Amino acid sequence: MNGGDDEVATGGGGAAQPGPPQSLEWKFSQVFGERTAGEEVQEGLMVLFLVIQEMNAIDIISAIEFDKTGDHLATGDRGGRVVLFERTDTKDHGGSRRDLERMDYSIRHPEFRYKTEFQSHEPEFDYLKSLEIEEKINKIRWCQMANGALFLLSTNDKTIKFWKVQEKKVKKISDMNMDPSKAVGNGSVASSSNSAIPKSYLANGGCPERSFSYLSNDFSFPPGGIPSLRLPTVTSHETSLVARCRRVYAHAHDYHINSISNNSDGETFISADDLRINLWNLEISNQSFNIVDVKPANMEDLTEVITSAEFHPTHCNTLAYSSSKGSIRLIDLRQSALCDSHAKLFEETEAPGSRSFFTEIIASISDIKFAKDGRFILSRDYMTLKLWDINMDSGPVATFQVHEYLRPKLCDLYENDSIFDKFECCLSGDGLRVATGSYSNLFRVFGCASGSTEATTLEASKNPMRRQVQTPSRPSRSLSSITRVVRRGADAPGVDANGNSFDFTTKLLHLAWHPTENSIACAAANSLYMYYA
Template sequence: MAINEDHNWKFAQCFGDKGDSDDVTEADIISTVEFDQTGDYLATGDKGGRVVLFERNDTKKGVEYRFHTEFQSHEAEFDYLKSLEIEEKINKIKWCKRQNSAHFLLSANDKTIKLWKVFEKSLKVVAENNLGDGPIAPTAGLRVPKLAHHDTIIAAVPRRVYANAHTYHINSISINSDSETYISADDLRVNLWNLDISDQSFNIVDIKPANMEELTEVITAAEFHPQQCNMFMYSSSKGTIKLCDMREAALCDQYAKGLEAPEDPANRSFFSEIIQSVSDIKFSHDGRYILSRDYLTLKIWDINMDSQPVQTIDIHDELRSKLCDLYENDCIFDKFECAFSGDDSHVMTGSYSNTFHLYDREGKSDIALQADKSAFKAKRLGSAKNKMALSRGPGKTNSMMLGGEGIDFNRKILHASWHPHENTIAVAATNNLFIFTDKQQ
């Protein structure tokens, strides 16, 4: 595939450790990134259970994001019944549609989902009182204490805690278009919740076999249709995507439509079942198309044509010959996310050596960008060499793609989010949050 180096995408901002030290603590590694529906706010969650929010700020230099607030969403817990430690790592964050001046968002770790309210809170202090040095004279009027504005802070409080509904690790949460319900998915079940009810959920998909030895697949992701509140989809480790209609039955075991790409027998190998597992799925904003990511490819599906994907894009096909090594170092189990652009004309997904790729819908153009610390130096020193490193596509002097050699498998772009209305992308690279923008906009 031709690499498009004639583009206007540029590194814009970075949050996180800007030093050259590689001693990153596990708790600081970003585990999820999510724009809200307006694009004015951006949230990240990390392995330490923290949620950090950023706010859009229009300046003379242009649009930039600045720190808004940070709070501890989840703490490490211990399940005494199963003798199991529950990590505080944030798996997913989803913003609720804004109804008033406050923000509401869902955050989930492996077992528990929380609904947070984030709002501005005014701090007031007593400015006047009637406490003098001596007794108050009878003729003196009674002075009532007065409160004066002291400061405004951003407060975050948990409004609901949705717990004890998942036996296995939660991999997805998705808010319905009705803004009243949401789904959460683990390896074997999908649950339907009402945002106002935290102690009850409805199990709408259950693929757990009567005998666990007969288990052949697990659920890997789930998402609501963006417009039809009765439709949702989930993907599996067998490479299938199931579309379900909640109007048909209370338990959606009989899916309305199944999407599955037939495998090329020539590529069949011991690792086939692993690499065909779908790691992420997204609806296009109009709900017509589905984007799915497995280990080596991106697939674009038309929900009206379930026989095969309308487009299959090879992400790092040169790794096909390296699957044995990738199995040994566990990279073959990496779960890359994917995303549509705001106008659904482009798609995005991550790769290794902190690179990520942008493709047009037909898969004809490939823009490869690198979220790297050289971006700081390029900004600071104005180094042309370092600026080139940001937009260089595989195939030139970049050794990471030459036969799969030189790839840094420890630096990978797993989590990213595309602004809903603009060509702005937020990318998580270890403990750093990079923001890239298209200067044409």
Template sequence: MADPDNGWRFAQCFGDKGDVEDVTEADIISAVEFDGTGDYLATGDKGGRVVLFERNEGKKGCEYKFFTEFQSHEPEFDYLKSLEIEEKINKIRWCKRQNAAHFLLSTNDKTIKLWKIFEKNIKVVAENNLDLGTNGLQANRQLRMPKLVHHDTMISAIPRKIYQNAHAYHINSISVNSDGETYLSADDLRINLWNLNISDQSFNIVDIKPVNMEELTEVITAAEFHPVHCNMFMYSSSKGTIKLNDMRMSALCDSHSKLFEEEEDPQNKSFFSEIISSISDLKFSRDGRYILSRDYLTLKIWDLNMESKPVQTISIHDHLRSKLCDLYENDCIFDKFECNFSGDGSSMLTGSYNNFFHIFDTVNKTDTILQADKSAFKAKKVGSSKNKPNAGRKSKREEFTNMDTLDFSKKILHASWHPRENTIALAATNNLFLFQQQHF
């Protein structure tokens, strides 16, 4: 019998694995990111904390263990606008490793920080002259030089740079450039270019703010640098468009070099059309040839050489079309689901409700639906994941589309794909789940 999960298995879970009702707001994970090697994994939460995990080399397969935790952001107050600034981590991006230390960028709504995480050796004095007494001190030949020996190793995290006061609106994206020296940060109306070593100056490279704010028709939803060409970046909008820009053309990149947009069928137009067409996330494939974008209902793959329409559109939430009015009422229609390419670009990952998530394999043409919840690690404990499905038990696809059992408070918004292996990390409320694909 064919494996309905296509070899994907639950591997690990970090967190208390409890019910959503028991979770405090501060513990909800709001960012997940593998580093460039895949040996380290970072999560950020609504309480402003960053937790790092490292690969457990002593274990078979891809398993992780706790590395360190630090408070990245604190709640602030903007006295000029009388606004509270949440400590919630919006994005985490790793920088290229240059020495034994790790560097990563984390941001809340207003402030970006560059963190240095390194191992600190603690040494203590092992030998001294205290036990020689007065007579011993008089005999030079008995004097001993103090010796320092290793006592302990601790992981230390310090903010190397703090980049602030550059965004009037909430930061939704940060992306490190392939040159390893610059990065961009985007809010609703502007994109800024920074040098990692200069914290008090940035360059505005995109500004879509109209002179009269009443004429505002769209906002920037996500932005990312090209993985190979350091002069190119893209950004998406709430109108469902993706714009590719080249920084060599002009200092202010308001005129795009390419526009990726699919014309909407007039017959499908409704009150919700603009809301559901808004792009919540977009990613380049590692070679920079393809773009993956996620809106509320679909996942789209674009070829950089074809602007008129995506090469493939994958339906995620087609079964929710009839419920858009209810989803608008409970604000779920504004949920921002992330999307990810696999390291080799052959597969895609995105989340859904009830802690379901999709993995699409474009080579084998498979669509795998899995669920990150308590049953995953319970199944692993009793070994039931290897058993055939019970007779009469609903398939994951049937459960996924069953509107009566969908829990809209449980959702997989944030995820990351290991750069070299088929291992994925997903945030399910306050739990971090890891799934792996096993080849038999």
């Protein structure tokens, strides 16, 4: 698939520029968790590989999020774990970020390293509803740092948790003028995190007959005294990262939570399920306020559900949420406590005669994101990316076709449920580009500035510019091909009009753009790929 083959319709989505920016040249930076499979696999090992793949299913990444500085990256997986990564390239070179930007580092690129991980959620069972609640992390959102500690929110289908990750110093008692070989009892150097008084009775001055007890005042110095008496000191020899759950926000949603979003006030956040949006205070876990409720009196009258919600990046009273009908509603919390009526409605009118069985399904918005300045909203439905100006509700200012070549395959996509896949989207920090994922572990980057025709297709691999080649008549016997045959039976990957193969079983759903640089993190199954331009 060539990056410029799909149609891009623009209409003044970016700020006024002297000319459209040049297309970026994306390069591979890092990969975490990539599995290497042998080129040749024996038939007898197929069952073993399937078992291994099933065990690795819990490692599949389900959420990605950069913090506001871009120095930390968090991922969540289906096993309920949160993994944190920390940027290292700025620390290795020394100096501030501004100093590094002034210097011409032609070979420098963002580098992250594994920082820590913790188990955020466990599988649960709702006995009242006989419902099994899986531990999969649906969303992760970073909160404001404080005193060097990291704070973040993570949620599964029902429960939100507020985590604090902080470095703890391990303190040890040292510099004691004693002979360990003559100590009474346990004479080893004691370690403690909160006490400098050893619990065991120690020999004084190397004279066991002159040992003393802390519980009594019966002690004396040896004859001639002690030449040099040193008091024990507490020193910090090492540090360890500790993740602690500070709050648990539960029992507030009857349906699966699909979104959480922090408010710019730093004190509140929202959580959204299919029918309701709740407002929380970070410090209060036993109370929330329902601010949006689209549940009808009769569930048979239900026509749309909430699919995504996000706070405005700077206005604490404004938030937006999308629906399964392809509309985006902007609401103002100052109007009323229950925001049943919206301040603005963004939806695109259908062209006459274009309606089909799949129209409503592919119109459902799976993700929305505010631009950094809050002026634009990016939405992703199944086939397209749309950029909306919050000051213009007549239609999107730009529409980007992500995988239009799949339109003839909508029947097949519906039969294997791929048409219900929820792809995420993201914007660059400068607002000049947008990105989203597709099948065959591909993702696309579009330029949204005025006059820009940038449309780049990349693959989540160590060679991102590699194009998918047409499926050979005799496929290679690799682990990926064997598992694909087992999953899809005798069906081979399809081929688009350009001769590029696409596979519905490999999909790139989750990705995030660095807040200040042209760097993208994306998840392909259980692997995290990093790219820069």
